[in-house]
Amino acid sequence: MSGRVARSERVAATRETILSAAERLFAEHGMAGVSNRQIGQEAGQGNNTAVTYHFGSKEGLVRAIVRRRTGPVEDVRRRMVARVDGSSEVRDWVACMVEPLAQHLDDLGTPSWYGRFSAQALADPAFRGIVSREAMESPSLVRTGEELRRCLPDLPAPVRRERQDMARHLIVHTFAEHERALAGGEPTPRGSWHEAATGLTDALTGLWLAPVTAPSARPEPSATGDRAR
Amino acid sequence: MSGRVARSERVAATRETILSAAERLFAEHGMAGVSNRQIGQEAGQGNNTAVTYHFGSKEGLVRAIVRRRTGPVEDVRRRMVARVDGSSEVRDWVACMVEPLAQHLDDLGTPSWYGRFSAQALADPAFRGIVSREAMESPSLVRTGEELRRCLPDLPAPVRRERQDMARHLIVHTFAEHERALAGGEPTPRGSWHEAATGLTDALTGLWLAPVTAPSARPEPSATGDRAR
DNA sequence: CGACTTTTAAGTCAGGCGCATGACTTAGAC
């Protein structure tokens, strides 16, 4: 009986070790810069094919890394959404996008790698789709998006889509940068994850509330002279 | 005499071909996802070591790709800075950050690759430093940063640095996204590069002008309990 | 014209890669 537990625990531990090693290596060297072999070795596995065995492929591995983190983030966000429910303040819903992730990264301690891992995964053409899809499955995040939309009824749909993309990039890369600074002992604009999230929430709120300029009919003259168009 | 010209022109053409092939491949598959061999082959070079021969290393190649584009962008920006000189409008100087790059990408035609290449280069830990340093050498960009700072005298220094980083990420990744959509024939939030730049300028202006929240004294308790605020 | 340099081509080499395979260990079923 204890044997069974011990064994399955050992297996789970192996998987966790691989996931942690992969998360770190991917964050440090990018997705394409790390081989499955390296990950196995770094995780103390003598086997070349440990990653393939446990996760099927690099793709499955990445998915598992993302899933391991999205759960806790989702929990935090669900609570936060419940708390601000009913609000029509843009800032409240922006905070629901930003704070839960910051809090989870804080919980992970220093050095954490998931922030930089996310940035790498989203940058890589081969994995961006996977990661995006995983993130979209978060109900509380979808809900937050809807509420944000409700707060900004006058924003034209294309602009809304545009700014949603901007917000996504901004969140991921700002946190990756903060994480990098923390890990490297460099001076950070903000002292803590929470403060970094506050600064990011400020900026994103300004971004969402920015007035929309009607596109000018004609672009400005070009580098080489007049630009007929 | 014509021989000499012909020769140096042929060599220049070879270099250009390699640079274009590399720019495209890097944009498509990321820095680490492309070998020097592939680049040489794609450029029609029979030689394994064409890249090494002409550019010394992958690093030198990346530098050359960036330099080829920064020149024209700098020209456009210099003219634009001269045009808005004396302005104290945040939006004018934000536009000086955004528009010149958009215009150059427009000039490159569809499909262009430099937008996505830049995003890849900035994402890769091994190259981000090189690319950043190249960009920092643009006098008109430095000038624009100073003017923007002059327009926002009340912004605390850490917040300014923070938002500068955000702006950099936002510009690069938004344009990369727009370029990807254009190249893939997907629907784009904005129809043209100029309109995309307008939307980005709107958003960035809002970001820079956003009010600064004083950081709350104590970070919130962790995920597992109530989070007073 | 003929010696010389630059550029391109072609081939070799050691090493790392993913993948497939078979052996060994161990826990649990019977």
Next chain:
DNA sequence: GTCTAAGTCATGCGCCTGACTTAAAAGTCG
């Protein structure tokens, strides 16, 4: 006690990589 299946290890194969070497064009110049 034996058998089964999961997890781990070790090895080999074909492929690709960067680095290096050699040779052949192409162009330059005395």
